[in-house]
Amino acid sequence: MINGAKILSASIRWAMVGGGQGSQIGYIHRSAALRDGLFQLVAGAFDIDPARGRDFGASLGLDPERCYPDYATLFAAEAVRPDGIQAVSVATPNGTHYAICKAALEAGLHVVCEKPLCFTTQQAEELRALAARQGRIVGVTYGYAGHQLIEQAREMIAAGELGEIRIVQMQFAHGFHSEAVEAANPATKWRVDPRMAGPSYVLGDVGTHPLYLSEVMLPQLRIRRLLCTRQSFVRSRAPLEDNAFTLMEYDNGAVGQVWSSAVNAGSMHGQKIRVIGSRASLEWWDERPNQLSFEVQGQPARILERGMGYLHPAALADDRIGAGHPEGLFEAWSNLYRRYALAMDAADRGQPAPERYPDIDAGVEGVRWVEHCVRSADAGAVWVDYV
Amino acid sequence: MINGAKILSASIRWAMVGGGQGSQIGYIHRSAALRDGLFQLVAGAFDIDPARGRDFGASLGLDPERCYPDYATLFAAEAVRPDGIQAVSVATPNGTHYAICKAALEAGLHVVCEKPLCFTTQQAEELRALAARQGRIVGVTYGYAGHQLIEQAREMIAAGELGEIRIVQMQFAHGFHSEAVEAANPATKWRVDPRMAGPSYVLGDVGTHPLYLSEVMLPQLRIRRLLCTRQSFVRSRAPLEDNAFTLMEYDNGAVGQVWSSAVNAGSMHGQKIRVIGSRASLEWWDERPNQLSFEVQGQPARILERGMGYLHPAALADDRIGAGHPEGLFEAWSNLYRRYALAMDAADRGQPAPERYPDIDAGVEGVRWVEHCVRSADAGAVWVDYV
Amino acid sequence: MINGAKILSASIRWAMVGGGQGSQIGYIHRSAALRDGLFQLVAGAFDIDPARGRDFGASLGLDPERCYPDYATLFAAEAVRPDGIQAVSVATPNGTHYAICKAALEAGLHVVCEKPLCFTTQQAEELRALAARQGRIVGVTYGYAGHQLIEQAREMIAAGELGEIRIVQMQFAHGFHSEAVEAANPATKWRVDPRMAGPSYVLGDVGTHPLYLSEVMLPQLRIRRLLCTRQSFVRSRAPLEDNAFTLMEYDNGAVGQVWSSAVNAGSMHGQKIRVIGSRASLEWWDERPNQLSFEVQGQPARILERGMGYLHPAALADDRIGAGHPEGLFEAWSNLYRRYALAMDAADRGQPAPERYPDIDAGVEGVRWVEHCVRSADAGAVWVDYV
Amino acid sequence: MINGAKILSASIRWAMVGGGQGSQIGYIHRSAALRDGLFQLVAGAFDIDPARGRDFGASLGLDPERCYPDYATLFAAEAVRPDGIQAVSVATPNGTHYAICKAALEAGLHVVCEKPLCFTTQQAEELRALAARQGRIVGVTYGYAGHQLIEQAREMIAAGELGEIRIVQMQFAHGFHSEAVEAANPATKWRVDPRMAGPSYVLGDVGTHPLYLSEVMLPQLRIRRLLCTRQSFVRSRAPLEDNAFTLMEYDNGAVGQVWSSAVNAGSMHGQKIRVIGSRASLEWWDERPNQLSFEVQGQPARILERGMGYLHPAALADDRIGAGHPEGLFEAWSNLYRRYALAMDAADRGQPAPERYPDIDAGVEGVRWVEHCVRSADAGAVWVDYV
Ligand SMILES: NC(=O)c1ccc[n+]([C@@H]2O[C@H](COP(=O)([O-])OP(=O)(O)OC[C@H]3O[C@@H](n4cnc5c(N)ncnc54)[C@H](O)[C@@H]3O)[C@@H](O)[C@H]2O)c1
Numbered sequence A, B, C, D: 001m002i003n004g005a006k007i008l009s010a011s012i013r014w015a016m017v018g019g020g021q022g023s024q025i026g027y028i029h030r031s032a033a034l035r036d037g038l039f040q041l042v043a044g045a046f047d048i049d050p051a052r053g054r055d056f057g058a059s060l061g062l063d064p065e066r067c068y069p070d071y072a073t074l075f076a077a078e079a080v081r082p083d084g085i086q087a088v089s090v091a092t093p094n095g096t097h098y099a100i101c102k103a104a105l106e107a108g109l110h111v112v113c114e115k116p117l118c119f120t121t122q123q124a125e126e127l128r129a130l131a132a133r134q135g136r137i138v139g140v141t142y143g144y145a146g147h148q149l150i151e152q153a154r155e156m157i158a159a160g161e162l163g164e165i166r167i168v169q170m171q172f173a174h175g176f177h178s179e180a181v182e183a184a185n186p187a188t189k190w191r192v193d194p195r196m197a198g199p200s201y202v203l204g205d206v207g208t209h210p211l212y213l214s215e216v217m218l219p220q221l222r223i224r225r226l227l228c229t230r231q232s233f234v235r236s237r238a239p240l241e242d243n244a245f246t247l248m249e250y251d252n253g254a255v256g257q258v259w260s261s262a263v264n265a266g267s268m269h270g271q272k273i274r275v276i277g278s279r280a281s282l283e284w285w286d287e288r289p290n291q292l293s294f295e296v297q298g299q300p301a302r303i304l305e306r307g308m309g310y311l312h313p314a315a316l317a318d319d320r321i322g323a324g325h326p327e328g329l330f331e332a333w334s335n336l337y338r339r340y341a342l343a344m345d346a347a348d349r350g351q352p353a354p355e356r357y358p359d360i361d362a363g364v365e366g367v368r369w370v371e372h373c374v375r376s377a378d379a380g381a382v383w384v385d386y387v
C-alpha cells in the first residue's frame, strides 16, 4: 500500500517539453510525476509559443530563467548547470517526439515520451539503440496500463485461469470527434494533419492503448499477420482515418481485433479489452477501472474489485486507499511514474529496472503496429505479414 | 396494446415438423403460435423418430392419428382432409429445411421456417420463386426482430435521429460451446456436422440474427463487399467454424462488422447491435431487450424503455403489459407469429401482408450472407464482392 | 424444462371476473392461464359495464351467452350447466375482491384472486375458513414470485449460504403517479379512492409484492413489530398514501424495511429485494429477473443467470427456453398458473397441492401487513406489535 | 480546468496529527494537500507511538526534529519557530478530535479535521465559537463532497429541475465488518469502542457522509424530527451499532432516510443518494462518481458524465483531465483541500472564503445528527424532535 513514503533518496530533477497552458495531457504528467516526491519540476519548454511557455512555467512556480523557449535551449542550458535536469517528459504533438527524444537522449537524459513514440519503426529502433547506448531509460505513457487490475489480469492469464487463449477483443472508440471539431480546436487540429500526427490518427492515438494492454496481459502472443481497414468519415481528415478495424492472427492460432474510433457518436471512452480462453474470459473497461469481470464458462460471472484481499499481490502493490473507494486515471499514471522513477534510479546505478513499465520496447511495438495497419489499409485492406 | 382479442375470424390450422421432445426451439414456436388463438395445432411430424414423435404429439393433446411419421406423410394425409392443415412450421436441423419447405409449398401450405432457410442462395431463390408461384407466405424466425424496441430503432433511424449512418457493430457471441460439448449433446452435434448444419456453424447459427436486425433497422444499406475470417477453436469442428469475424463495406461508405461465436467463454448471449451515425448512436442488447440506449454526441446518454409513451407508435403496438414489466423472448416470437398469421390470412384473400415480417427475402439474405462469408474465409479471408 | 406437454388430463373450465377491455392486468391472467392448455376460458363477467363486457368476451372468442353482466349471474348460470366453470379469476378493483371471492367459493369454485385479497384481516380469515370448508383453493397473484431465480434464492438461503439472516431490504418504488394522473385515468382513479382501494394505496398495491418475495425466500422469519410512515405527496390522494416507509423487526433479531412508492419520479418498477446474512447477500431486481446477485463478503460478487446448470433443480423446473434468452413477467405468471392448476386438480382429488404457490395464506398475510402499516402510520408512525 | 498552476502565492506550512504508518486515511490527506503546491508538509505528530511517528515522518522526507511525539509538543514547538506551521490536519481516532482541534485553534492554527468532529453538539458548538473568535477556519473531510457531479446535482436542484423535493434516499452500507474483524485489526478495533469511537459506530463513521451530500444538494431542507433504530449484529460491538436505519421528516413535508451499515455483506461501499422531486430524480453512487443519473418522469433516463460541456460551470471548475477519463476519490479530496487552502488564505487576509467547503457548520451538523439518532435509538427507536 502506497502511503507517500519517499522511495528515492532524492527527487529526480525533471523538466517537461510541451504540456503547456491548455494542453490536454500536460497536467496528468505533472500530477503523476510530482506525487510523493518522485520528481521535482525544475525546468521546461512548455509551449510552442516561448512567451506563453515562460508565463506558464512561472504559474507552476518555476524559476522563469529555467522556462526555456524551446527544447534545444532547455537541454543545452540545463546540461551546464550543476543542478541540471536528469529527466524530461515529452508531451508535445506526435510529429516532434522523435527529434525531442533523440536530443534528450543525446543530452544524457532519461525520457518519458508520449505515444506514439515516433512515425516509423526505423526511427523507433534508432531511439531504442540510442537509449541503450546512453544507458538511459525511455518510458512511454500507455497510462491505462497503470491500473491495478491490469496486473490482476496478467497474473490470472499467466496462471492459466483462462485456459488456452483464443480471442482478444480490443476497442478504444469514443465519439468526441464525430464532427469536424478540429476547425475550432487546435489540440484536435494537429491530430488530423499527417505532418504532425504521423501516418495515422485513431490507430496511433487510441488503438495503441488497448494493444499495449494486450501486450501486458499476454506477453507470449505474437502477431503473425494483420489486416486493417480505415475510414475518414469526416472527409477533410483524409488521408488520416477517424475509424479503423484491425484483424490480427497470432502465432498460436488465436485471433484478435482492435476497433479504433473517434466517431463512435455518443460514446465516452469505449476502451475495452476482453481476453477469451478455452475455459474463461476476462473483461476490463477503462471507464470502470476498479472492476474486472471474470467469466468462467458454466459458472456465474464474477466481478473482481480493486483493493480486495483475494487479488494477486502484484495487483495490490499500488493500492493507495483500499477497496470500495474508486481510484482513477491519475493513480494509474502515478503508478507508471513511480516505475519510471525506479527504473531511472536503477539505471543510474547501472542496474535493471526493478518493475516492468511501458518502456522503449512498448513504444517501438506501437509504432510497428500502426505502420502495419496503415500499410494494410493503404493496400486495400489486405493481409500483411507482421515483421 | 395486445389483450388477447382474436385478430382472425378463425384460428389457422397448423402443424409442426420437428420441434419434438427435448428439442431446443420447438416450444417457443408453439407458445408463440398458439397465443391468443392465432393458430391451432392439429397435426405434426415432430421427430426424426416416428414413435417418439407420436408420443410427443399425444402429450401435446393432439389426435395421435395426426401425428405422422414424417413430413411427406403429414403433407399428403392432411391434404386430403377437409379440416387439413393450412400452415406448417419447420423446426428441424438445417439440412432438412430446403426439402421440407419445398414440399410444404408444393402442398399449398404457408410455411414458417427456421433459419438458415437452406444451404445455398440458389436453393433459397428457388423457394422464393415457388412461394410466389403458389401465393403462399414463408416466414423465417429471426425471433429477436419481434422485440418492440427494434421497431423504435428503425423509426428513429428513418427519422434521421442518428444523422448519416457510418458504422454498424454487430455480435452474437456466446460461450456455451467453448468445449466440445457436442460429444454428449445431440442438439449440438448436428450443428457442427456440415451435412446437417450446412456450410457454416456460427455464421448461420447466430451471426445471421443481428444481421437481420440490421436489415430491419437500416433498410437502405446494401453490402458492397465483405471479408470473413473463421476459426475452429475446437479442432474437431473443422471445417465448420466456432468463431468468425466479418467485415463489411456498404454502398454508402458505411462499414459494418459481425462477430459470430460459440466460444466466447463465460458470455451468455452476447447479441448486440450498435448503429452509429454522424450525430448519435443506438445500441440494443438481446439480454436486456426492454432497453435501448440512445447516445447523442455531446448529450447525456438516454435509456429508452419499452412501453413508454414517448416511443414511436410502431414500438408500442405490440405492448402487452405496460412499461416497467419486462417482456422476454416469448413476446418477441409471439409478435412475429402474429404478423405471420396476418400475412397468411391476407394472402388467402389475395392481399399483401399488412405488416412487415421476416419473410422469404430475409431468409434468402441470410443464406446469401453466409455463402459470401464462407467463400471469403475459404479463400484465405479475402474481400469478396457481394452479389 | 417446460415444452407445452399437457400436465392435466383436461383443461380446467375457467372464467374471469374483471380484466376487461383496457384493463391493466386482465391480459396477463389470460395469457398465463391459457398457456399450454391448463385452463380454457369459457365464460366471464369482464366489465363493470355489461355491454362492454359482453363485446369484449366475444372478441376473445367466447360464446356471448356465457359473457354475463355480473359475477352473481355468472356463478349462478354456470352452476347449472353441465359444462359449467370450475374456476374463476378475479381481476377487478380491490374493493370488490372480498364479495366476489366469497361468492365464488360459495359456488364451489376454485379462485385466483388479485391482491390485495380484501381490506381487513378479519375478512381474509373468513375467506380462508370458507375455502377450507369448501375444499377449494385460492391463489393470489403475487406474480413476481413465479420468476425462477426466486426459487434459487429460497434454496440458497435454506442451505445456509448467506449465514444467519440479518437484514431484509425491500422496495417497490415506481414513479408513474408522480403527478395526479388519476384525473385522466380510470385505472388509477380507483386506486386512490379508499372505497375501492381499501385502507392503503401503495402499501397494498406495490409494497406487498416484495413482502411476499421475502416470505418465499425466508419462510422462518416472523415480524415482531413494525413502524410505518406514509405520505400523500399528491395531496388529493389523502388519506391514501403514495409513498410509505415500513421498518420491521423480526423475531430472530433481524430487521427489515419496505419502501413502497408511486412517486419515485423517473424510476421504472424499482422492485428489489436484498437479503443480507452474516456471510453473504442476495439481491434480485424485477426489471432484470433473469439475474441474481450473490455477494459473499470477501469474494468477488457473482451474477447467477436463469437457466444455467449450476442452479438448484427447483430453479430450473420452470425453464422454457434455456439460459441466455430472457424470460419475462409472462413466464413468471405462467409458472404460477401452472401451480394453481396443479393445486386445483389435486384438490379435486382430495389431495394436497404438489407445489408451493401464493395461496390464501399469502393473501391473508398481505392484508395483515397492510393493516398493521396503516395502524402504525395513522397513530403517528409508531411501533405496533405484529399480531 | 485545473492544470497545476499555483493558486496561492506561497504553499501553506502544514502538519498532520495522526495519519501515520499503516493508517487508513492519512495518505489521502497528504496526497490531496500536497497536490499542486497548496500545502507543504513541514511537521507532524503522526502516531500514537512517538518513535514510529518520527520514523514515519522521516520516511516522508521531514526533518526528524519536526516529527513530534504528540500534538501538544507539536503545537508548542512550532509556535516558536519563525517558519512554524500555519495549518494542521487531524486524522486520529474520533475520541481525540475535540481536544486536538481545540488545542490547534488555541495555537492559532487553521484546522482540517476528520469526521466526526467530536462527540457532542455542545463540544462542536464550542469549537465553532472558538474558531470564530480566533478567525481560523475548520474544514471537515466529508471527502465525497469534492466530486464534481455533486455540484451538478446542487445546481440542478437549485434550478428547480426536480420540481418540489419529496424524498431523499441515502445509504452508506458496506460489508467489510460483517464479522468481528476488529479482533485482528486495530483500525477497526477503536471504531467499536465507545471511548474512542464516540456514541455511535456506523452512524458517525459512514452515515454522516451521504447526510452531508444531502446538505450540499438541498441547502434549504431542515430536519424536523427523526427516528433511528440501530443494531449490533456482531454482539460484542454493543452498545455501538453496526447497522442503523434513520427516518427523517423535513420541514417542507419531504421525508428522508439513511441506511448506515458495516454488515451489508458482500457490498463494496454502497454509498448512494437519490433525491426525488415532483418532476424528476437524481441519483449518485460513490463507486461510479463520474456518472449522475437524471430521471425525468415520462422521459428516458439520462446519464450525465463528468467533464462534459453540458454540465453547469460549477461542475466543471474542478475538471483535471476531461470527460471519459475516470477521476476518483483522490481528486475529490484534492478539490476539498484546494477550497480549504483558499479559505485559509482568505481568512488570513480577513476575507470570507471564496468557495463553499465542508466547514465547521458541516462538522456541527454531523455531530448533532448522530446525537439525535442515538437518542432516538436508545429510547426504543422513537421519534425525536430535531433541535
Ligand atoms: N497517453 C495518453 O493517454 C495521451 C492522452 C492524450 C494525449 N496524448 C499524447 O500527448 C501528446 C500531446 O497531446 P495533447 O493532447 O496534450 O496536445 P495539445 O495540443 O493539447 O498540447 C500540446 C502542447 O505541446 C506544446 N508544444 C507544441 N509543440 C511544441 C514544441 N515544439 N515544443 C514545446 N512545446 C510544444 C503546445 O504548446 C501545447 O502546450 C500527443 O503526442 C498525444 O498523442 C497521450
Ligand SMILES: NC(=O)c1ccc[n+]([C@@H]2O[C@H](COP(=O)([O-])OP(=O)(O)OC[C@H]3O[C@@H](n4cnc5c(N)ncnc54)[C@H](O)[C@@H]3O)[C@@H](O)[C@H]2O)c1
Residues within 6 Å of the ligand: B017, B018, B019, B020, B021, B022, B023, B024, B025, B026, B045, B046, B047, B048, B049, B070, B071, B091, B092, B093, B094, B096, B114, B115, B116, B141, B142, B143, B186, B187, B188, B205
Ligand atoms: N430462431 C432461433 O432463434 C433459433 C434458435 C435455436 C434453433 N434454431 C433453429 O431451429 C432448428 C432446430 O434447432 P433445435 O436447436 O431445436 O434442434 P434440436 O436438435 O434440439 O431439435 C430438432 C428436432 O427436430 C426433429 N427432427 C430432426 N429431423 C427431423 C425430420 N426429418 N423430420 C421431423 N423431425 C425431425 C428432432 O427429432 C428434434 O425434435 C435449426 O434449424 C436451428 O438453426 C433457431
Ligand SMILES: NC(=O)c1ccc[n+]([C@@H]2O[C@H](COP(=O)([O-])OP(=O)(O)OC[C@H]3O[C@@H](n4cnc5c(N)ncnc54)[C@H](O)[C@@H]3O)[C@@H](O)[C@H]2O)c1
Residues within 6 Å of the ligand: C017, C018, C019, C020, C021, C022, C023, C024, C025, C026, C045, C046, C047, C048, C049, C070, C071, C091, C092, C093, C094, C096, C114, C115, C116, C141, C142, C143, C186, C187, C188, C205
Ligand atoms: N398482481 C399484480 O401484479 C397486479 C398488477 C396490476 C393490478 N393488480 C390488481 O388487479 C386488480 C385490477 O387492477 P387493474 O389495474 O387491472 O384495474 P383496471 O381498472 O385496469 O381494470 C379493472 C377491470 O375490472 C372491471 N370491473 C370493475 N368492477 C367490476 C365488477 N364489479 N365486475 C366485473 N368487472 C369489473 C373493469 O371494467 C375493468 O375491466 C386490482 O386489484 C389490482 O390491485 C395486480
Ligand SMILES: NC(=O)c1ccc[n+]([C@@H]2O[C@H](COP(=O)([O-])OP(=O)(O)OC[C@H]3O[C@@H](n4cnc5c(N)ncnc54)[C@H](O)[C@@H]3O)[C@@H](O)[C@H]2O)c1
Residues within 6 Å of the ligand: D017, D018, D019, D020, D021, D022, D023, D024, D025, D026, D045, D046, D047, D048, D049, D070, D071, D091, D092, D093, D094, D096, D114, D115, D116, D141, D142, D143, D186, D187, D188, D205
Ligand atoms: N473522511 C473519510 O472518508 C474517512 C475515512 C476513514 C477514516 N476517517 C476518519 O479518520 C480518522 C482516522 O481514521 P483511520 O481509519 O485512518 O484510523 P487508523 O486507526 O487507521 O489510523 C489512526 C492514526 O492515528 C494515529 N494516532 C492515534 N492516536 C493519536 C494521537 N493521540 N496522536 C497522534 N496520532 C495518533 C495512529 O497511530 C494512526 O496512525 C477517524 O476519525 C475516522 O473517522 C474518515
